[in-house]
Amino acid sequence: MTLSEKDSQYLWHPYTQHKTAQTPIAITRGEGALLWDENNKEYIDAIASWWVNPFGHSNKIIADAIYKQLTTLEHVLFGGFTHEPAIKVAEKLMEILPKNQQKIFFSDNGSTAVEVAIKVALQYFFNKNEKRTTIIAFENAFHGDTFAAMAASGISFYTQAFQGMFIDVVRIPVPVKGQEELSFKTLKTLIESHNCAGFIFEPLVQGAAGMVMYEPEALATLIGICKENKVLTIADEVMTGFGKTGKTFAMDYVAEEPDMMCLSKALTGGTIPMAITTFTQNVFEAFYDDDINKALFHGHTFTANPTGCSAALASIDLLRTAEMQNNIQRINASHLIFQEKIENHPKVITARTLGVIFAVEIKSDAEESYYGSMRNKLYNFFIEKGVVLRPVGNIVYILPPYIMTDEQLQKVYDTIEEAIEMV
Secondary structure, three states, X not given: OOHHHHHHHHOOOOOOOOXXXXXXXXXXEEEEOEEEEOOOOEEEEOOHHHHOOOOOEOOHHHHHHHHHHHOOOOOOOOOOOOOHHHHHHHHHHHHHOOOOEEEEEEEOOHHHHHHHHHHHHHHHHHHOOOOOOEEEEEOOOOOOOOHHHHHHOOOHHHHHHHOOOOOEEEEEOOXXXXXXXXXXXXXXXXXXXXXXXXXXXXXXXXXXXXXXEOOHHHHHHHHHHHHHXXXXXXXXXXXXXXXXXXXXXXXXXXXXXXXXXXXXXXXHOOOOOOEEEEEEHHHHHOOOOOOHHHOOOOOOOXXXXXXXXXXXXXXXHHHOOHHHHHHHHHHHHHHHHHHHHHOOOOOEEEEEEEOOEEEEEEOOOOOOOOOOHHHHHHHHHHHHOOEEOOOEOOEEEEOOOOOOOHHHHXXXXXXXXXXXXXX
């Protein structure tokens, strides 16, 4: 049996209807921006394996850091104990986070980072004997698949089986061009009519919605409205963090600072699952009390795993090198040239770029669903051509490893152009 056949016998994959899905592709190795399957077919990983792998597959620097840590201390419980790698991660993050972020809490993945933030927002007011139980989120948001994160998400087919089981979430329009005032007005109205504890948002780019982009000034206004009304703000930088938008964090573009930030994905360079939620000192102090019941009773077995911390340290160091910063600028410049080339194509609705993120919306005769016929046709075409891209309905996006070569990037562009002509 092939690896793919054995997989079909035993495994259940994410976001997959196994009755209709094709057999998964078995990947046997990766290097840089490339992957190879069990038949030795080569693929360009143009989405950094779901946005986690900015420094390439089998990165030797991160691998060496992990190996060295494994020979010293692979794991120790974080309840009542600590260790140097976790402390070093905190110190390194304090150098690059917005200045108001003072405390970090480790968890396992982006969804749990969000889960922690939402729980903290709700308990913050509980600890202050104030009843605030509503979370504000954007329309079409995606924040993860654990329950509070799923409640804050707005893509209905992900969540429709669980309606009626969620915490209270209200939504505002994304302040895309032309909708800014509606977004501001809706936020003010909801704050007046609900007991709002927090506002969670994907800063500047909504990833799973199809790389929907909006301006930093609009987000600053929304955060300012929340601050005026003592509503805590949560920046979900799970996707956008660590260079994706051209700056270390998307919040680096924004004049206002959030009360909390959620980090994961590229945190460890795509090697070991790890996440972090960061907080202001003010948020932390609402839990700092003689009363044990005011503590944050949340934890994970592998909290602050030393091996994951070593990967994060190496990953952050790599991000801050001149070479990697130049790569980010190089890819951004290439995206802008490609955007200018295709945005007036008769089959293109819009094209947009921010940092290393590029997205193009292709015209369709019918309304496209998330996993609709056009999406599947495009996905299969890209795979056949040896390019890993996962369209969102009729939107094709690129979010490549920063080490992708110009030649590899050009092949991705050429393949997308072919796909536009095909549909």
